[in-house]
Amino acid sequence: MDLAFKSLIDLVSRESGIDLTKYREGYLRRRIELRMRMLGLRDYGEYLKILRNDGDGEIQKLVNTITINVTEFMRDKTPFEFLMKNILPEIASRKKRVKSNIVRFWSAGCSCGEEPYSIAICALEVLGEKWLISIYATDIDDTCLEMARGGFYRPVQLKNLSKMLINKYFDKEGDGYRVKNFLKKHIRFKKHDLTTEGPVSKYLDVVFCRNVMIYFSEQQKAKVVNDFYNALVEGGYLIIGKSETLPAGFKDKFECVNLREKIYKKI
Ligand SMILES: C[S@@+](CC[C@H](N)C(=O)[O-])C[C@H]1O[C@@H](n2cnc3c(N)ncnc32)[C@H](O)[C@@H]1O
Known part of the structure; x- marks a missing residue:
């Protein structure tokens, strides 16, 4: 696991109170990269800087992207x-x-x-x-x-x-x-x-x-x-x-x- 990714997971887990280490790494990377694409970023290090400043509540936005809540009444019937x-x-x-x-x-x-x-x-x-x-x-x-x-x-x-x-x-x-x-x-x-x-x-x-x-x-x-x-x-x-x-x-x-x-x- 590279350092920037690990620091990012540690930071978001600490700040949000949601232990992201319990999620699969592949899944976490897919969801984080989705959020990074939305912000026009390619590098985990750059994203980490934004998260450290937590401008616009970015930590919460990332957490919401990870814990997606898509559903409907009687899903799958x-x-x-x-x-x-x-x-x-x-x-x-x-x-x-x-x-x-x-x-x-x-x-x-x-x-x-x-x-x-x-x-x-x-x-x-x-x-x-x-x-x-x-x-x-x-x-x-x-x-x-x-x-x-x-x-x-x-x-x-x-x-x-x-x-x-x-x-x-x-x-x-x-x-x-x-x-x-x-x-x-x-x-x-x-x-x-x-x-x-x-x-x-x-x-x-x-x-x-x-x-x-x-x-x-x-x-x-x-x-x-x-x-x-x-x-x-x-x-x-x-x-x-x-x-x-x-x-x-x-x-x-x-x-x-x-x-x-x-x-x-x-x-
Ligand atoms: C895709 S939704 C599923 C909703 C519903 N159970 C369904 O099947 O339609 C996944 C839900 O799991 C919640 N979730 C993710 N991680 C969780 C955790 N560690 N503890 C409790 N809920 C969690 C998310 O916040 C999200 O609302």
């Missing part, structure tokens, strides 16, 4: 269909046997809220208002969490939702839609760094961590998946992104219930 058709009915019948009506979720790397609100919609559609539906939604990015709490979205972000669901769960506001309060109240948004902190809660029924670990090193992924294992109840589900894989060493901890959708069950 099919994992949410599987949640509604298979996972939620199974959890509901298991809970009924022990006379419980609480279902607990964690959306880890929730971006601007589209994923936890989608989970809440699925849970309300399948289980109804009588169940206690509790969703932890965490992300490292403050700006995103602020937007998530506000719950305001443009029509393009809702393109996977039917008109019926939009009318039921959103109020039209200006050129967009705002999540209704009865949906919001199921979700607790919280700043949380998956790479340095432990699980946000325990006894969870379903953990979503989609399109987040893709940027982590193998060692970091193993740490995070181990946290999910500890956070889930026996028989709880872990749902990761379609292009992601569980790190080696988890075959005896999770059973794959749907390989296409990357859905795993804690053994």
